[in-house]
Amino acid sequence: METINQSRVAVIKKIVAKVQPEGSLFFKALEKLVDCSDEELDNFLRQSFNLTPKNGLTRQIFTEQNFLLTHRQGRRLISCANQVFKAGIDPAFTECRIEKNEFFFLESSMRLQEMISNGIFMNLFSCQSGSWNQKWVYQYQLVDFCETFPELFRQNSCGLIFLIKKDGDKTIDENNPGDNLVVARVMVRAGGLCALYYPLDNQRLWSEDNYYWLVLPRLIF
Structure with missing residues (x-):
């Protein structure tokens, strides 16, 4: 440097x-x-030279790295992933239901966006590319991501944030995404990972100084 x-x-x-x-x-x-x-x-x-990211709230990081999740059976629940979230799991995750039918997934790829401005969850996610239905991850993907890439979690950071469905069998209303999307914040606490639950329309203003990273599906156009 x-x-x-x-x-x-x-x-x-x-x-x-x-x-x-x-x-x-x-x-x-x-x-x-x-x-x-x-x-x-x-x-x-x-x-x-106008190098500020287009959305103004976040910027993509690790652009050359492909955060790939291998295919597996999609039945892992956050509320039951005690071996991954050893420092605690918010009991509110028990309200999140996955699809009734058992299914398998192919490989999926994720991207990371770092906060560079203060914002509430709704604004941080609404400014990302794609529709609301393209911004959430399955519960199994969240658990797998945390298990596969533990090096991304930093002791001095407030962690990674994801969007997940409350009801896996219910569609996403693009005009009212908070009806079926919630935020999962994963952070290091007491030497392990913990998973915290927030409504998407939570009005708390999150500070850029906390270095949050948003984890989203990588879009293919």
């Missing part, structure tokens, strides 16, 4: 050296960039 930063500053210095006269506004602007911190320079570049 240090080598990259030094190279970047060296390039700016070369440009400054070639710009004359000294009194020009362009020269003064470049001179300021040389002396600014890495964070200030990154902010300047984002503003100047």
Whole structure:
């Protein structure tokens, strides 16, 4: 990282050296960039070249990594996954029912979005690509994801958040997604993972400083 930063500053210095006269506004602007911190320079570049993510609330991370879940029988319930969520499971998950018929799934791929602005759950998920029916995960996928990628959970973080169905046999109302979608927040507590339950329309304002990551199905267009 240090080598990259030094190279970047060296390039700016070369440009400054070639710009004359000294009194020009362009020269003064470049001179300021040389002396600014890495964070200030990154902010300047984002503003100047419009590098801010389109939705403004989150940005995709680990873009090159494919979080692949292998096919399996889809009958794993969060409320029964004590071996995965050893630090506790919110009893409200017992209200979430999966499809009545037994079924199998093929491989599925997930993507991660990191919060970069404060927001409530409804806004954080509504700004993501796709319809509401494309943003939720099956309970078995949530359990498998937490079991397969434990390295994503950080001790100093407030964890990962997922959308799941309350009733697996009920469709999603695109005009009223909170009717059948709820939020599952998974975090590290007391050395293990715990799963917490929230209504999608919960009005708590979640802070970007807590570094939440949203886990969503990877869309194929």
